[in-house]
Amino acid sequence: MIRDPDCVESDRCEIDGLALLPVETTFAFPKIVQPISGRHVESGAVVTGYHVRMGRTSVDKHVQPFLEIMTDNLSNTRDEGVSLQGGRVFGTYLHGLFDQAEFRRWWLNRLRASKGWGALPETQAASLDARLDRLADMVERHLSMPLVDRLVEAGMR
Numbered sequence: 001m002i003r004d005p006d007c008v009e010s011d012r013c014e015i016d017g018l019a020l021l022p023v024e025t026t027f028a029f030p031k032i033v034q035p036i037s038g039r040h041v042e043s044g045a046v047v048t049g050y051h052v053r054m055g056r057t058s059v060d061k062h063v064q065p066f067l068e069i070m071t072d073n074l075s076n077t078r079d080e081g082v083s084l085q086g087g088r089v090f091g092t093y094l095h096g097l098f099d100q101a102e103f104r105r106w107w108l109n110r111l112r113a114s115k116g117w118g119a120l121p122e123t124q125a126a127s128l129d130a131r132l133d134r135l136a137d138m139v140e141r142h143l144s145m146p147l148v149d150r151l152v153e154a155g156m157r
Helices: 101-114 128-142 145-154
Strands: 023-026 032-040 046-053 056-059 067-070 077-080 082-084 089-091
Touching: 032 077
Parallel strands: none
Antiparallel strands: 023 056, 032 046, 032 067, 067 077, 082 089
């Protein structure tokens, strides 16, 4: 359930969600944008990123949390997110989760195992930025960049 009593995001004050997670969110000010770090409960992987949320979400107290987030004083943790069906369904406010190589590898290998595929080989993987740079270089080699530039300048019509 999503509640929007001030109709901030739409003209509807309340709308059903997808019913995948036992949560209810009520939009409210202020909008919170903050860096966070913690640990993925199931894999133990360290995660960092940021929260962007505007409101408060209540979670069924019997649900496994997705993350343990470090609090402001760094000596305590708090639960964040929801993990269901052995982690196959989850929800979190953490943006940048898949930027974490350890977590991303764990998640991909879990999906691969569910298909009967072997794990990805252990490598000293390049950073996500380095891999995106390689992809951009490959695209640049195989596209006419002057044509792309002209299309961008002309805009979409």
